Amino acid sequence: MPDDDVTVSGSDAGRALRTMRVRYTPGPLLEHDVHPSPLVQVRRWLDEAVEADLAEPNAMVLSTSDRSGRVSSRHVLLKELDDAGFVFYTNLGSRKAAQLAENPLAALCFPWFEMSRQVCVEGSSEPVDRGSAADYWSVRPRESQLGAWASAQSTAIESREHLLAQLSQVEQRFGTGEPVPLPDFWGGFRVVPTRIELWQGQPGRLHDRLVYQRTDDGWDLTRLQP
Numbered sequence: 293m294p295d296d297d298v299t300v301s302g303s304d305a306g307r308a309l310r311t312m313r314v315r316y317t318p319g320p321l322l323e324h325d326v327h328p329s330p331l332v333q334v335r336r337w338l339d340e341a342v343e344a345d346l347a348e349p350n351a352m353v354l355s356t357s358d359r360s361g362r363v364s365s366r367h368v369l370l371k372e373l374d375d376a377g378f379v380f381y382t383n384l385g386s387r388k389a390a391q392l393a394e395n396p397l398a399a400l401c402f403p404w405f406e407m408s409r410q411v412c413v414e415g416s417s418e419p420v421d422r423g424s425a426a427d428y429w430s431v432r433p434r435e436s437q438l439g440a441w442a443s444a445q446s447t448a449i450e451s452r453e454h455l456l457a458q459l460s461q462v463e464q465r466f467g468t469g470e471p472v473p474l475p476d477f478w479g480g481f482r483v484v485p486t487r488i489e490l491w492q493g494q495p496g497r498l499h500d501r502l503v504y505q506r507t508d509d510g511w512d513l514t515r516l517q518p
Contacts, residue, residue, distance in 0.1 A: 333504075352368060368382065370402075376484060384478060384479050396417045398481075417481045487504065
């Protein structure tokens with residue numbers, strides 16, 4: 293008989309969840325330590341995450357919702373961070389792109405827990421212009437370019453064998469060493485932030501939370517209770 297009657301809450305893992313915790317021990321995050329511009333400050337923390345050799349420091353959780361308010365989340369890779377916001381690229385037929393077309397509001401979260409930090413971003417998304425998408429496409433590894441052509445992202449497929457067969461067809465189509473063109477169905481989005489929160493863990497769960505809120509004159513900085 294299958295173990296359908298096994299409950300997660302009664303398992304060793306379930307019991308261990310109650311006692312899992314990390315003691316955060318960094319110094320305090322104070323208002324005078326951060327830059328007046330949240331985008332400059334996020335760049336500083338991102339650079340420090342890269343220097344600390346974190347695994348995929350540019351990975352961020354992207355949360356989107358459709359017009360009915362149904363939310364979904366996934367990790368994507370930050371590929372540009374400029375004065376306007378946070379840029380990622382994707383198949384324009386994907387679920388995330390479809391949801392952003394229905395509701396441009398989005399949220400991001402960078403989970404730099406090895407450094408006792410996270411950054412949470414809220415804002416509105418906008419499509420990246422075609423020229424910028426082409427510039428980024430040109431520096432992608434060839435295998436990633438071919439993979440983008442081979443996959444109709446977020447649609448059902450019978451098996452992995454079928455996916456590999458689609459890749460084989462794409463490889464034959466573009467030949468060995470031939471440039472792989474930018475697909476019409478592939479592009480990027482920029483999340484233009486209206487709210488950015490810096491979180492730094494502290495002992496006793498008295499974490500530091502500094503929030504930048506966009507105003508007509510720039511950014512206001514507020515401390516929140518943990």
